[in-house]
Amino acid sequence: MSLEDVHCKTEFSKGDAGAKMTAKDMLKITVNLVVIYIIGGLIIAFVYAKTSPIMFKKAEEEKKAALMTMIPEADKDGIQSIGKWEPHHKHAGYYVAKKGNEEIGYIIEGFGKGYSSYINVLVSVDKNFTVKKVSILHHAETPGLGDEIEKDYFLKRFENKSVDNLVVVKGETKDKVEAISGATISSRAVTEDAVRNGVKMLKEKLSIGVKDGSHS
């Protein structure tokens, strides 16, 4: 008990040359602080109310535009969401692409665990689950090495690959996916994690066998 008294005395003796704060002072300070924080909060809320609808609308438009480029033959409003999944605990969706009344393909959003970031991808497949196009939505891989995954020469390697061939190989290969030299981890994250798991997931979800009879 006596030790606490000593501490309390030391606290009070610090501060403005011995002037103790009266209850009135503390009240004034508290009111001062609360008023400023309320005003600040209101201003921030006002700006949020004005800007966030615009922000969400633009994000939706961007997503729609990105999806449209994945399967260009689809109708303008022919891309519809058919489900959601959670690769690496992140929210992702998958879509069907329609032309007229016919389903011509699917688009899957996926995530892969890269070297220094989670890589967000879009994959479009045809009705046989053969890959048509891959595009990178977001990543933070190493500039000059991992960020080569954005380049066309790498993304082309996915065209017409089926699930079994979504395997990374160092060096030249005809039917598998050639790794980016110096960026094997990033290459694998895109190919074997993001793209392959996405296509596998869709296959299972739709439980549709492949048309020509072969199976994964």
Next chain:
Amino acid sequence: MAHIHKSNWELIKNGIFAENTIFRMAISLCPSIAVTNSLKNGFSMGVSVIFVQVMVNLTVSLIRNFVNPKIRIPIFMMVIAGYVSIIDMTMAAFARPVYKQIGLYIQLIVAFASIFARAEVFAVKNKVVSSFSDGLGMGIGFLLAMIIISFFRELFGRGALWGFPIVSGNPLLIMVLPAGGFFAVGLLMGFFNWVDMKLAERKGTSVS
């Protein structure tokens, strides 16, 4: 340090040259390394900082007579956090491509020593117009530093400027990585110190 009796123009020049945030005061160096890997990013960050710096200085100076010194720190924080939130939300809605690159760093402006320092050292003790000039000078000095550092880093590290390819051939990749950022800032700081030395020699005054 009570009233500072400098003209507004002198205050602006002070922020750009004598007390340049990055090259002289060497504070808020994190963004000078993180966001200067391309000219577009460095420029956008610099412009955002000008906005926050000027508005914070203005606001703090306007309310300086209503601020109890005991609670000035939480009050500065509210003002700074408020303006950073405003520019963050505005950018997210109206400048999305840039926001995707530097959005994370915009939110870190709340922790900038330079903004907090100017509020504490200048704005809370000086008139509104002077505080505005001081904030403007500091902001412009920061922007210029960002531009200079990004210019060299993107040119040598990617062979490009503002995304447009300028030189072909293998770039010095390290310049766009964090280590290169340190090198760039250090070398430029040394360069400006050397320039100062030479200018002082010519004038005949000694420099500390």
